[in-house]
Amino acid sequence: MKACGLIVEYNPYHNGHHYHFQQAKKITNSDCVIAVMSGNFLQRGEPAIIDKFNRAKIAIEQGIDLIVELPYFYAVQHSELFARGAIRILDSLQVDSICFGSEHGKINDFTEMYQIIKKHQEEYDSYLKLMLNNGESYPKANELAFNKIGGNKLLIDFTKPNNILGYQYVKSIYDIDSKIVPITIKRIKNDFHDSEIKDSIASATSIRNQLFHENEENIIQAVPYKSKEILDNYRLNYGAWHYWQNYFTILKYRVLTMSRSELKKIHGMKEGLENRIIEKISKATNFNEFMELVKTKRYTKTSLQRIFANILTNTTSTEIKHLIAQEQPDGIRVLAMSPIGRQWLNQHKQQIETTIFTSNKKPYPYQTMDERIDNAYYSILPIPVQQRLLKQSYQKPIFKTSQ
Incomplete structure (x- = not known):
């Protein structure tokens, strides 16, 4: 079996995500697709619109084979630490490749970017520090530092969020000497920051904007049926979006x-x-x-x-x-799996050195932190609802019984 890894947030899962998943599986010719997904808080410091269990349920219904959690201490970080955590988890799970979406869409340029920066690392770091001290944002400081060492010929726009993340994925793979093969596909039809739904493939930002303004029906063209169904049920049953x-x-x-x-x-x-x-x-x-x-x-x-x-x-x-000082993950939390995902874990359990956790019943290294994060996340909901949702952490992963 071959496995392809995806690094995702699914906030919420939409048609663009489904296109990414399908293309990743096709391009890599993989039998199993493994997604490492941020938990209840996301890389940009936002609470996920619905909780990690419901987002994992959508993903498993759409065909992803195994969804594991990117823990809070990696998920809510700048791009370098976010990428490092996700790649370490996927490397531990023995995936053969990763596929990420980017505005640039050419993997060779990301590899060359890594080689240029590595060659001029001290100079690059010095420029980066100078730009940050001058008040530039992290993405802009990276772009300016990269241009200073002669990287502007690659024409990779370092202010674009998925280009930044893509570079950090590639960097993390090479830094830990992983065997993972990085692949990128070009984002299509929307920009990360688009605030309006203009097509069947729309940005997650535009979809959330519609939901926050109680225009749930407007998202139909941009999300799979299962996504819409679970989103509707979450709002109906729990009474609020998380923002x-x-x-x-x-x-x-x-x-x-x-x-x-x-x-x-x-x-x-x-x-x-x-x-x-x-x-x-x-x-x-x-x-x-x-x-x-x-x-x-x-x-x-x-x-x-x-x-x-x-x-x-x-x-x-x-x-x-x-927590981030560890060279390898102390544990990997499974949120959902299909029969193929279970088969992958069973076939590779001898090679996977990290402990795989399928519930909170057996204490894992960051369990206390996880419980605190989840309590904060659910705090906006009525107490009976909070109590019911907090019990999810002690249940077995969501299991899709058929492919």
């Missing part, structure tokens, strides 16, 4: 009841930023207003959202540093 506005009251309470010394310990907090956060949240009446008040060129929306997620979940720098 920052719904957490604002809790976030405000957290900030205003924490001491400055406690805020300083939160992962991602920059020197003095805790004072700005306290000042601005006291004046804001909703999350969007708060974001407009606190963000600057130095403190981008994405970097701030990651810090807010860490405040909400009480995640400290000390805790994160300890």
